[in-house]
Amino acid sequence: MQFGVSRSGRLGPLLALLLAACLSCWLAPAPQGQPDVEYWGHYARVAPGLGFVVNHDSYGYLDVAQEPSRLLRPQEVRQSRPLYALLGAAVGYPLTAALAGAGRLGLAPRWPPAELRFYGFYSGYVLLNGLTLLASLLLLRRLFVRFTAGQGRAWQFYALAWVLVANPITKAFFWTAHQQMLAFLVPLFCLWLALTLGPQVRRGWGLAGLAFALGWLPLVYGSFVLAWPALAYGTWHAAARRPVGLAGQLLLSAVLFALPTLLWIALLRAVGTTYYNHEAVRYHQLVWLLEAATQPGLARAITEKLGSYLASLHLLGGWLLGAVGLLLATWYRCRRSPSPLLPVPEAAALGWVVGCFVLFFALLGYYPERLAYTLLPLILCLIGGLLPHWPSRYARPVALATAAGWHLYVLLSYGPFS
Numbered sequence: 342m343q344f345g346v347s348r349s350g351r352l353g354p355l356l357a358l359l360l361a362a363c364l365s366c367w368l369a370p371a372p373q374g375q376p377d378v379e380y381w382g383h384y385a386r387v388a389p390g391l392g393f394v395v396n397h398d399s400y401g402y403l404d405v406a407q408e409p410s411r412l413l414r415p416q417e418v419r420q421s422r423p424l425y426a427l428l429g430a431a432v433g434y435p436l437t438a439a440l441a442g443a444g445r446l447g448l449a450p451r452w453p454p455a456e457l458r459f460y461g462f463y464s465g466y467v468l469l470n471g472l473t474l475l476a477s478l479l480l481l482r483r484l485f486v487r488f489t490a491g492q493g494r495a496w497q498f499y500a501l502a503w504v505l506v507a508n509p510i511t512k513a514f515f516w517t518a519h520q521q522m523l524a525f526l527v528p529l530f531c532l533w534l535a536l537t538l539g540p541q542v543r544r545g546w547g548l549a550g551l552a553f554a555l556g557w558l559p560l561v562y563g564s565f566v567l568a569w570p571a572l573a574y575g576t577w578h579a580a581a582r583r584p585v586g587l588a589g590q591l592l593l594s595a596v597l598f599a600l601p602t603l604l605w606i607a608l609l610r611a612v613g614t615t616y617y618n619h620e621a622v623r624y625h626q627l628v629w630l631l632e633a634a635t636q637p638g639l640a641r642a643i644t645e646k647l648g649s650y651l652a653s654l655h656l657l658g659g660w661l662l663g664a665v666g667l668l669l670a671t672w673y674r675c676r677r678s679p680s681p682l683l684p685v686p687e688a689a690a691l692g693w694v695v696g697c698f699v700l701f702f703a704l705l706g707y708y709p710e711r712l713a714y715t716l717l718p719l720i721l722c723l724i725g726g727l728l729p730h731w732p733s734r735y736a737r738p739v740a741l742a743t744a745a746g747w748h749l750y751v752l753l754s755y756g757p758f759s
Contacts, residue, residue, distance in 0.1 A: 355478045355502065359471065362506040362748065363515045367391040370755050381759035382517070394758045399518035403462045406430045413612050421618040423605060424560040425520055432468055437461025466518035473522040474511070478502050480529040481718065487536060488687050488726035497728045500740040501721045507748040509656070510714050513757045523562040524715045528698055531571035532722065535690040539575010548576055552594035556601040563620065564715065569598045570697045574690065620707070629706035646706055653708035657716060664720045671727045683726040695719050711757070 371384050371392055382399075386392040405411045405419045406429030412420055419426050440461050443449035452460065485498045505525060514521035534555075542548050552572060558565035573591050580587050606616040620626040633642040654661065671682055681688070698719070702712055728736055 352475075354499070355475065355482075358499065358502055359474055359478065359506050362503070363471075363474075363511060365507070365748070365752055366512045366515065367393055369512055369752055372756075372758050385516075393516040394513065396514065396517040396519055396759055399463065399466070402426065402429055402466060402518040403433075403459065406433045406462050406465070407458055413609065413614055415614050416617045418617075418619045420609070420616065421620065422520070422560060422562060424557060425562065428469060428561070429462060429466055429518070432465035433458075433462035436465045436468070440464075463518055467516060470515050470519075470522045473526050474506060474515070477505065477522070477525040477529055477718065480526070480533050481505060481721065484529065484532060484536075484687075484722050485725045488683060488691075488722055489729050490684050492729045493725065494729070494733065496733075496737050497725060497740065500744045501725050503744040504747055505718060505721060507744075507751055508714060508717065509751055509754070509757050510711055512751055513711070513759065520562055521711060524564075524712070525718050527562060527564050527567070528694065528715055529718045529722075530565075531567050531697070532690060532694045532719065534568060535571040535575040535578075535694055536687060537575070539572050540579035542572075542576060548572075548590055548594050549597050553597040553600060556598040559602060560605060564698075564701065567694075567697050567701055569595060571694060572598075574693045578686075578689070624707040626705050626707050630704065647703055649708050650703045650705075653710055654713045654716075656710055657713050657720070660717060660720050664723050667724060667727050671730050675730055682730065683723075687726065691719060691722060 367387055368391065371386075372380050372394065374380070380394075382394040382396040384392050385395050401418050402425075405417070405426040409423075409426060409430050411417055412423045412426060414420075437458055438461075440449055440452070441457055444451040444457070481502060482498060485493055485501065489497070510521050510524060538551065542551050552569065555565075555568045555572060558568055572594070576591065576594075577587060609616050621628045625632065629642075629646070633639050636642075668682070675682060683691075695716070698715060702708075702715065705712070728740065
């Protein structure tokens with residue numbers, strides 16, 4: 342049975358998979374306090390043998406959601422991503438009111454005001470995590486249909502979805518107030534944007550308006566800045582036969598894409614606050630290039646940073662090697678077929694988006710291992726496009742066993758905790 346429209350509209354299996362994978366994270370080993378394991382948080386015990394880590398960054402997210410005016414204060418850590426704090430407020434206030442009402446009806450404990458706000462806003466951020474991960478699964482499903490030219494099967498998609506929701510980042514960050522679930526949504530969104538919105542957008546003011554709308558996304562999460570290259574690729578690729586004047590329109594769209602951030606900086610200046618980017622100040626993200634350019638040894642500094650970036654990919658090494666191995670094996674199997682292994686537009690867009698993400702994160706200058714998993718959704722798109730070339734009687738048990746083995750490995754591994 343092909344993975345068609347009837348199956349693509351079902352949310353129930355996706356929700357069940359998401360909840361099962363995320364709840365299973367409570368079974369993971371609790372932190373034991375080893376000095377060589379980075380641990381920024383505390384363990385919340387749900388029941389004997391069950392629990393999760395509350396990342397200490399959660400309290401900063403909770404504070405700005407409860408009091409968004411904090412974003413206007415000098416050197417506020419969340420100042421560079423104000424819209425995510427406002428999303429936390431948008432879900433936190435209603436949930437807090439709902440918990441208060443449930444307490445008055447005897448359906449929930451009657452917590453003191455401070456605890457009530459904590460549980461209400463904390464639950465709001467967990468809800469945002471769930472919605473973000475669900476949106477990632479929905480985008481993966483749409484992309485799977487495109488990469489398989491509608492010939493994919495349900496088991497192939499769910500094997501990929503299983504890997505996406507059962508991973509170390511979900512394990513460490515789903516049950517805490519944080520933004521790391523966006524690491525899966527952003528690359529899938531950019532790939533979908535390059536394939537869908539970019540080619541469909543009307544040039545001129547249509548492109549300008551879409552660029553301005555997308556420009557608000559980096560105020561939610563920094564790597565959404567790569568949405569503009571995805572939009573530019575899709576628009577240019579669609580207009581390859583009529584490129585006259587497009588370069589100027591893309592330049593205008595880049596300015597409009599940056600405008601929301603510039604407006605936010607201007608608002609801060611209007612209230613007497615200097616814009617503060619915590620990642621740039623503390624971790625020297627991207628700005629290390631400017632710093633290194635003013636000193637001798639620029640080439641050596643870049644080489645060292647690139648080496649650090651490659652080293653950070655070691656946790657994805659198995660998936661990278663597996664994807665390359667599957668690509669070569671599929672090419673050999675289908676070498677006499679006149680049809681390409683992947684639909685050409687999808688393969689080209691995937692190459693562009695992967696290149697943008699690799700370049701962006703390689704030049705970031707700060708390489709925690711969790712950022713490496715931003716490439717995982719794109720790797721899964723490649724694998725998904727190759728699976729239909731293999732007989733189900735062989736590929737299905739291998740794919741499902743790989744997903745199950747990956748889940749068990751993630752679940753039983755010690756850490757990560759931050």
